[in-house]
Amino acid sequence: MSALARMARTLRRSLLHAVPMALGVVILDFLLLRLMPGDAADVIAGQSGSATAATMAMLRAEYGLDQPILVQLINYLDHLAHFSLGFSAHYNMGVLPLIMSRLPATLSLMLAALGMALVIGIGFGMIMASFEGRWPDRLLSLLVLLFYATPGFWVGLMAVVLFSVKLGWLPSNGDMTIGAGLTGMGLLVDRARYLVLPSLALSSFFIAIYARLTRASMLEMQRQDFIRTAASKGLHPLVIQLRHVLRNALIPVTTVAGLHFANLLGGAVVVETVYGWPGLGRLALDAVLGRDYNVLLGILLMSSFVVIIANALVDVLQGWLDPRIRRR
Amino acid sequence: MSHPRGPKITRRRALAALPALALPRAIGPAAAAGGPERGGTLTLALVAEPTTLVSATNVFTPSLSVSAKVTEGLLEYDDDLNPLPMLATAWSIAPDGLSYTFKLRPGVKWHDGTDFSSADVAYSIMLLSRIHPRGRSTFANVTEVATPDALTAVFHLAKPAPFLIKALVATETPILPRHIYDGTDPFANPNGLAPIGTGPFIFKEWVRGSHIVYERNPAHWAAPRPWLDRLVVTFIPDGAVRSAAFETGRVDLGYRTPVALNDVARLSTVPTLRIVTKGNSYSFNVTRLEFNLDNAFFKNPKVRQAVAHAIDRAAIVRIVYFGLATPCATPIAPGLKQFSDPAPTPYPYDLATAERLLDEAGYPRGADRIRFRVPLDYNPIGDDNRPLAEYLRATLGRIGIGVDVRAQDIGSFIKRVYTDRDFAFTTNGASNLFDPTVGVQRLYWSKNFVKGVPFSNATHYSNSQVDALLEGAAVENDPVQRVAMFKEFQGIVGIDVPDINLCSPTYVTIANQRVHGHSLSADGVESSLMDAYVTA
Numbered sequence: 114m115s116a117l118a119r120m121a122r123t124l125r126r127s128l129l130h131a132v133p134m135a136l137g138v139v140i141l142d143f144l145l146l147r148l149m150p151g152d153a154a155d156v157i158a159g160q161s162g163s164a165t166a167a168t169m170a171m172l173r174a175e176y177g178l179d180q181p182i183l184v185q186l187i188n189y190l191d192h193l194a195h196f197s198l199g200f201s202a203h204y205n206m207g208v209l210p211l212i213m214s215r216l217p218a219t220l221s222l223m224l225a226a227l228g229m230a231l232v233i234g235i236g237f238g239m240i241m242a243s244f245e246g247r248w249p250d251r252l253l254s255l256l257v258l259l260f261y262a263t264p265g266f267w268v269g270l271m272a273v274v275l276f277s278v279k280l281g282w283l284p285s286n287g288d289m290t291i292g293a294g295l296t297g298m299g300l301l302v303d304r305a306r307y308l309v310l311p312s313l314a315l316s317s318f319f320i321a322i323y324a325r326l327t328r329a330s331m332l333e334m335q336r337q338d339f340i341r342t343a344a345s346k347g348l349h350p351l352v353i354q355l356r357h358v359l360r361n362a363l364i365p366v367t368t369v370a371g372l373h374f375a376n377l378l379g380g381a382v383v384v385e386t387v388y389g390w391p392g393l394g395r396l397a398l399d400a401v402l403g404r405d406y407n408v409l410l411g412i413l414l415m416s417s418f419v420v421i422i423a424n425a426l427v428d429v430l431q432g433w434l435d436p437r438i439r440r441r
Numbered sequence: 442m443s444h445p446r447g448p449k450i451t452r453r454r455a456l457a458a459l460p461a462l463a464l465p466r467a468i469g470p471a472a473a474a475g476g477p478e479r480g481g482t483l484t485l486a487l488v489a490e491p492t493t494l495v496s497a498t499n500v501f502t503p504s505l506s507v508s509a510k511v512t513e514g515l516l517e518y519d520d521d522l523n524p525l526p527m528l529a530t531a532w533s534i535a536p537d538g539l540s541y542t543f544k545l546r547p548g549v550k551w552h553d554g555t556d557f558s559s560a561d562v563a564y565s566i567m568l569l570s571r572i573h574p575r576g577r578s579t580f581a582n583v584t585e586v587a588t589p590d591a592l593t594a595v596f597h598l599a600k601p602a603p604f605l606i607k608a609l610v611a612t613e614t615p616i617l618p619r620h621i622y623d624g625t626d627p628f629a630n631p632n633g634l635a636p637i638g639t640g641p642f643i644f645k646e647w648v649r650g651s652h653i654v655y656e657r658n659p660a661h662w663a664a665p666r667p668w669l670d671r672l673v674v675t676f677i678p679d680g681a682v683r684s685a686a687f688e689t690g691r692v693d694l695g696y697r698t699p700v701a702l703n704d705v706a707r708l709s710t711v712p713t714l715r716i717v718t719k720g721n722s723y724s725f726n727v728t729r730l731e732f733n734l735d736n737a738f739f740k741n742p743k744v745r746q747a748v749a750h751a752i753d754r755a756a757i758v759r760i761v762y763f764g765l766a767t768p769c770a771t772p773i774a775p776g777l778k779q780f781s782d783p784a785p786t787p788y789p790y791d792l793a794t795a796e797r798l799l800d801e802a803g804y805p806r807g808a809d810r811i812r813f814r815v816p817l818d819y820n821p822i823g824d825d826n827r828p829l830a831e832y833l834r835a836t837l838g839r840i841g842i843g844v845d846v847r848a849q850d851i852g853s854f855i856k857r858v859y860t861d862r863d864f865a866f867t868t869n870g871a872s873n874l875f876d877p878t879v880g881v882q883r884l885y886w887s888k889n890f891v892k893g894v895p896f897s898n899a900t901h902y903s904n905s906q907v908d909a910l911l912e913g914a915a916v917e918n919d920p921v922q923r924v925a926m927f928k929e930f931q932g933i934v935g936i937d938v939p940d941i942n943l944c945s946p947t948y949v950t951i952a953n954q955r956v957h958g959h960s961l962s963a964d965g966v967e968s969s970l971m972d973a974y975v976t977a
Contacts (some may be wrong), residue, residue, distance in 0.1 A: 119584050130584055150861075151852030157492075158895040159855040160501040160822070161574040162872055163883075168574050175628050203492050204649075205633050214649045278685045286682050286691065291484075291673050389677045391650025399490070404852045411932050 120429050125409060127425035131418060138417050139193065139410060143186050146406050152178050153202035153404045170234035176202040189410070198414070199407035203400070208411040212393065212436075216415065219392030221304075222385070223377045225312040228317035231370060237320070238327020239359060253324070266383045269314030270335055272389075276310060283310055286389040311388040315380050319373060323366055332363035337361075363434055371427030375420045449480065477958060481975040482671040485966070486683055486692035486699055490650065490676040496612050497513050498572050502697065505612045509969045510655050511638035514611030515543055515562065518963040521778075522607050522875060525962070528557070528616055528639065529594075529609075538601030538918040545592040551618050552644075554636045559588035564619035566596065572627050579608050579879060582916075601918045610723060611640075612967050613875070624700055641667035641971035652676065661971070664724050668958070668974035680704070680824070687714055688953055691915035694959060696950040696966035697721070701824060702763045703912070705949055715955050720965020721948040725774035725873045728757075728766070728829065730941040732866045734901045738813055739866060743802040745938045748866075749788035751796035752833070752842045758944050761828045766800035766944040771931040772881050774873045774945040779924055782931040788938065797839045806841045814843035815865040817889055818858065821851050823945065826868050833868065860893045862901075870946075871896065875963075877927050882911045902939035 137424055154172035158164035174181040177188060197206035207236045237257060241250045260268075279283035284290070288307050295303050334340060343353050381394030393412055400408040431438050489503045496508035514772070515529040524532070529543040544592050549557040570580035582602045587595040588633040596605070608614055616639070621632050636644050641663065642655035655672040673694060677683045680701045686692045687700065688711055700708060709716045732739040739745055754768035767775050770786035776829035788794075799805075804812040817833060819826040827848070849857065874880035883889050883896060887903035910930040917923040934940075949962050958972040959965065 125799050130716065149852065150849075151854075155855040155895065156852045156859070157499055157501070158574065159851045161499055162896055163500065163574040164895050164897075165574075165577045166894050167577055168572070169894055171572070182594075200629070205493055205498075205629060211649065218650070273682060273685055277954075278688060281689065284691070285685050285689070287651055287675065289651075291654070340759035359450050387679050387682060389651070389675075389679065389682060391648065395650060395678065402852065403492075 119432065123428050123432075124422075124425050127421050127428075131421045134421070135414055135417055138413055139190070140186070142405070142410055142413050143189060144182075146409060147182055149404060154178055154341070155309050156403050157202070158413055168293050172202075176200070178202075178426060189407070198411040201405055201408045203403040203405040203408065210328075211396070211408060212411050212415055215391060215393045215396050217392060219378070219381055219385070219394060220419075221308065222311055222315065222381060222390060222392055223374070225308050226315035226319070226377060227370065227374070228313050230316035230323055231366070233316070234320045234323025235327045235359075235363070235366065237324035238331065239354070240436055241324065241328040241359075242331035242335070243354065249326075257321045257324045260317045261325075263317065265317050265380055266313045266387050268317045269310065269384060269387045272310050272313060283307075285310065288390055296314075311384050311390050314387065315377065315384045316382070319370075319377075322369065322373075326366050326369060327359075327362055330365050331358050334358045334361050364431060364438075367427055367434065375416070378416050378419070391439040447738045470496075476667075477668045477972070477974045478630040478976060479665065479668050479974075480670050481668075482673060483669050483694060483956060483970070483973060484673045484675055484692045484697040485958075485970075485973055487674060487676050488683070488699065489678060490736060491653075493897055494636045494644065494647070494653070495615055495617070495633050495638075495812055497569060497615055497617060498574075498628050498633070500574055500612075503676070505967050506696075507653060508615055508636075509611035509964070510639065510642040510672060510966060511636045511640040511644050512611060512615040512617065513638060513640045513969065514616060515609040516606075517968065518607065518610060518723065520719065520963055522722065522963055523937055524606060524609070527611065528562075532606075534606065534874075538603065539598045541596040541598075541605065543594045543596075545594065545961050546662055547592055549639050550660060551620075551639055552658065553618075553620065556618075558591040560591075560620045562586065562594040562616055563588050564623065565615065565617045567613060567620065567849065567900075568617065568627060573614075575613075575879065576881075579605065579614075586697075600916045602915070603917060603920070603923060604878045604915075607875040608879070610875075610964050611969065612964060618846070641969050642669075642672050650676070663971055667969075667971040669970070672970065685710060687711075687953070690953055693953040693956045694950070694973075695952075696960075697948045698765065698946070699951055702761075704764060705763065705765060705951075708951060715952045715954055715956075717950050717952065717960055718947055720960030720962065720968075722776055723875055723963040723965075723967070725776035725945055726870045727769055727772060727774050727873060727945050728825065728868065728870050728943045729772070729898050730833065730866060730943060731869050732938075732940060733862065733864050733899070734939055735862065736815070738804075738815060741802050742938070743798045744804070745941075746788050747795040747798035747802070747840060748837065749786065749938050749941050750791045750843070751836050751842075752941060752943065753790040753836070754943055756836075757829065757832060761832055762944065762946060763823055765947045765949065767947060769942055771935060771947040772873075772884065772940075772942050772976075773877050773931060774869075776945060777873055777877065777909065780877050780927045780936075782928050784932070784935070787936055792840055799840060799842075810841060811843040812841035814845060814846045816847050817866055817868070818847045818849065818854060818900060819868045820854055820865045820870060821849065823870060826870070829868050829943075855895050859895050859897065862892065862899075867899070869899075878911070878915045882913055882915065885930075885939070886911050900939040904933065904937060907933055908938075 153176055154169055201208050201211055204211055206434045237253050241253050244250045272286045276283040285306050290303050343357050382398050383390045385394040442726040480507050487503045487506050491503040491507050492501050493499050493504050494507055495512050496504045513528050516524045517527045518524055528546055530546050531544040533542050533670055542862055566586045569576040582598040582600045583596050584599050585597050618637050622630055641661045643657050643658045645656045647653045652673055652675040657667055677686055684700045684704050684707050687706050732745055758766045758768055771782045773781045775781045799812055817830050819830040825860055830846045834846055837844050858867055872880055885902055885907055890898040890901050907930055910926045914923050914926040955975050959975050961972055962968050
């Protein structure tokens with residue numbers, strides 16, 4: 114079977130799983146959200162600092178909050194069936210354009226953080242495994258332990274103090290220079306500069322995990338018979354390390370990384386707040402605080418799709434890394 | 442070992458010096474040596490993202506921060522709330538207080554080129570009286586707005602509304618384009634997201650979660666103002682990052698104490714920054730401890746008096762506000778000079794009296810030295826209420842009242858206090874707004890005990906004498922008489938203590954030294970900023 118067809122099959126299977134899962138996510142979340150005390154009208158009035166009974170009633174009628182919960186759920190599902198995510202009470206606009214305006218920022222942050230975590234983590238793990246028990250291993254183990262034990266937001270804040278306030282190298286807030294009117298390469302460099310600190314903050318914990326995982330799996334692989342065979346074939350040690358040890362050691366790392374995609378979205382809430390990153394994490398937090406059910410449901414739905422797609426991609430990747438996995 | 446105590450004391454000392462420090466600096470931003478310069482970009486930092494860019498259906502502070510840049514009002518006010526011309530160039534109030542005539546500025550155009558006229562004013566007032574969170578009370582007495590010609594608007598009132606002339610600032614009563622709102626749902630109208638106004642700045646773009654860009658309106662009626670070519674409004678949710686943004690010069694201006702209270706003193710020593718307190722007189726807040734008078738303990742006046750005796754307002758100002766507040770024992774903030782009653786509270790800080798009152802009330806200290814335990818809920822908006830609750834827990838603990846501080850988000854807090862009434866007492870802030878009838882009456886008027894309505898009479902206070910005074914002051918045309926009524930009201934609630942008023946926070950505006958011409962009016966940074974300019 115060709116790689117393309119295989120990929121298509123994996124994705125199709127994932128999509129089939131996605132529909133009932135999404136429906137479950139929506140109904141469960143919808144009901145859970147109603148357990149939160151207060152509704153959007155309470156929050157809008159609370160933030161405004163003023164209200165009258167008439168304005169409260171008007172707000173609730175405006176956003177359909179005066180309907181029984183079951184009617185609200187049916188209305189929401191009806192909207193979904195028409196591919197609409199509803200209307201945001203807090204932002205006075207459709208949920209889909211609201212989410213779409215924030216999704217690219219979060220995706221780029223998550224991919225950058227995941228990429229950074231994988232590259233640095235696997236790199237550290239390789240070095241640690243190659244120099245097992247010697248000083249590079251000890252030194253990196255210490256650093257990795259530090260990353261593992263320190264909350265990402267704290268790493269982020271300290272990085273702001275050092276790189277933004279003291280050294281002035283990197284910007285501390287936002288995702289681009291406002292109104293610079295950059296294009297092409299300039300725009301890319303500008304965005305990248307803004308991306309460095311938040312992705313570092315978001316990835317620090319995962320760097321630690323991937324480094325330790327890579328180290329452990331590589332050490333385990335190095336003791337396998339086929340490694341000895343490869344060595345006795347006369348292969349260069351570097352080739353052995355990269356093609357045989359690392360490739361096999363990557364299976365647990367990619368499995369865990371796929372699972373972490375959802376965790377990254379959770380971590381994004383904190384990191385996006387610290388760095389004023391205009392992404393979904395902050396929108397989700399604002400939606401919770403604002404009791405903006407439609408926005409939150411939309412984000413949860415969108416996130417479950419992102420996670421499903423990420424898992425499908427991990428399946429494909431693992432099939433490429435280890436052909437034995439394909440024969441299922 | 443780092444010891445937090447040392448620096449903290451120096452910080453407080455620095456803060457004590459702050460008002461003296463701020464005064465000479467306040468002259469700086471108002472007038473630079475060279476006079477206003479055209480051009481440049483000013484970056485305004487907000488704590489949160491606005492939910493709408495026009496403060497018509499929602500008066501969330503970030504929305505108030507941006508609304509007036511595009512959408513103007515009939516009037517503006519000086520620091521003492523005396524009206525100044527904006528869209529209205531002249532105005533007169535009939536002696537009976539039942540009609541207000543406004544002459545409108547000629548030649549004003551909406552950003553889409555349509556002529557501004559009295560029809561827009563009439564439409565806006567009647568719409569706001571329906572949809573604005575306060576509109577129903579502010580414009581309750583307005584029966585119609587007549588438009589004898591395109592440049593005259595006459596408000597007709599059923600009863601006098603002595604506060605009305607102070608309600609017409611752009612953020613409170615935005616004049617909306619009738620041709621865009623007419624026949625639409627005002628909550629869903631796209632004008633809230635991409636506003637068309639008459640103001641000095643034209644809306645350019647709103648990048649969600651990041652920033653808003655406004656550009657100079659070259660055809661504005663106040664030409665050559667606005668001086669700025671561009672206004673960027675950026676949202677920085679994290680306090681530490683906001684401080685850093687001011688220090689690095691990434692943002693130029695922020696108001697209503699835009700950084701953590703304990704960071705103000707440090708930033709006041711940064712040479713590129715200027716800290717001023719002017720431009721915050723349109724809305725004074727009072728921080729209060731509200732009792733639930735239906736609570737078994739607090740329905741007893743002696744228990745409330747005991748709590749009042751246990752509170753040291755000077756300590757609150759020092760510990761919770763780092764000096765950035767004025768002690769205030771009445772519901773009307775000292776900032777509203779003519780109305781505020783400076784008389785001291787009948788229940789001064791005196792722990793011995795507090796203990797005696799609790800003994801008399803029948804709550805002796807138990808085996809664990811505790812008389813009774815109550816939960817304290819605090820309003821999570823603003824970063825002053827949590828430390829305030831901690832202070833209260835400590836001081837009430839000394840007279841044997843065990844306090845459990847409960848934390849929750851704004852939605853839960855509003856539901857708990859105003860709908861479920863499942864609270865014992867709560868620390869809360871209340872804005873006096875521009876007049877006590879609008880800002881204060883709602884908290885003490887027995888007819889405003891309405892379940893489910895935020896910032897209503899949460900204590901369930903009911904005193905017919907107070908009701909009569911408040912209702913009388915709301916329609917009293919004689920200013921002297923009206924002030925006397927409010928003074929009497931303050932005396933009564935001061936004795937009844939349905940709530941304990943603690944202090945009025947002093948809001949600071951932080952500006953980069955290159956920014957000038959801001960904080961000139963009562964609404965300061967919330968104004969249109971047409972006079973603001975930047976120097977290199």
